[in-house]
Amino acid sequence: MKKLLIIFIFSASALFANDVIHQRQGSMQDFNKLMRSATQILNDGETQGLEDIYTKIESIMIEYPNLFPNDSFEGKTKASQNIIEDRDAFNIIAQDTSDLAALAKIAASNNDLEAVQQHHQNLFGSCKSCHSRFKN
Ligand code: HEC
Structure with a gap:
């Protein structure tokens, strides 16, 4: 009975780990x-819909380190x-990325296309900063 319980706990935690990876x-x-949708909107010289997109990106990056x-x-x-070894650095990159999304959102709400474009480029820079250190 005890053995079964241990097996159950092990598989439950493995399932949970799998779930969080997905x-x-x-x-x-x-x-x-x-990011692709935002690029398309920006290429059309518009800002409509961008606020919503950057709000979503901001919340993804706030939640991300918990996964x-x-x-x-x-x-x-x-x-x-x-x-695991350098959570502080990982968290800072995620935080910086969500901050950039927040800045892009504000620029979009001000219809400041040039500023949005700058923040958008910086958001693309964040992929590489994080992947180069934290993705295999
Ligand atoms: C804070 C760190 C961080 C930032 C910023 C980041 N990524 Fe990632 N990304 C990761 C990690 C870690 C993985 C691997 C996750 C895993 O396989 O468990 C990953 C995986 C991915 C994947 C593969 C997903 C899959 O289906 O397995 C894609 C696509 C991706 N990133 C795109 C991007 C793009 C595009 C950007 C920037 C616009 C970006 N990422 C910014 C950390 C980051």
Whole structure:
């Protein structure tokens, strides 16, 4: 009986780890799609819809660091163990990225196309800063 319980707890935590991996990969796919839609809108010289997009990106990046519990680095994940070793740096990049999204949102609400474009470029820069250190 005790053995069964232990097996149950183990598989439950493995399932949970798997779930959180899917969730964070889904967040990245959403982030990627949102950036593409924003690029398209900007290329058309518009700002309509951008506020909503950057609001979503901001909340994705606020939530994102919570999706990396220590037991979620096995299996189908490209997340680097560096995240465990250097959580502060990882959290700062996520924080900076959500701050950039907030700035882009404000610029969009002011219809300041040039400022939005600048923040949008900086948001693209964040992919590389984070992936180069924290993605395998
Ligand atoms: C704060 C860090 C961070 C930032 C910023 C970041 N990423 Fe990621 N990204 C990751 C990590 C970590 C993974 C690997 C997650 C995993 O496999 O568990 C990843 C994975 C991905 C994936 C693969 C998702 C999948 O289906 O497995 C895509 C696509 C992606 N990122 C796109 C982007 C784009 C585009 C940007 C910038 C606009 C970006 N990311 C910014 C950390 C980040």
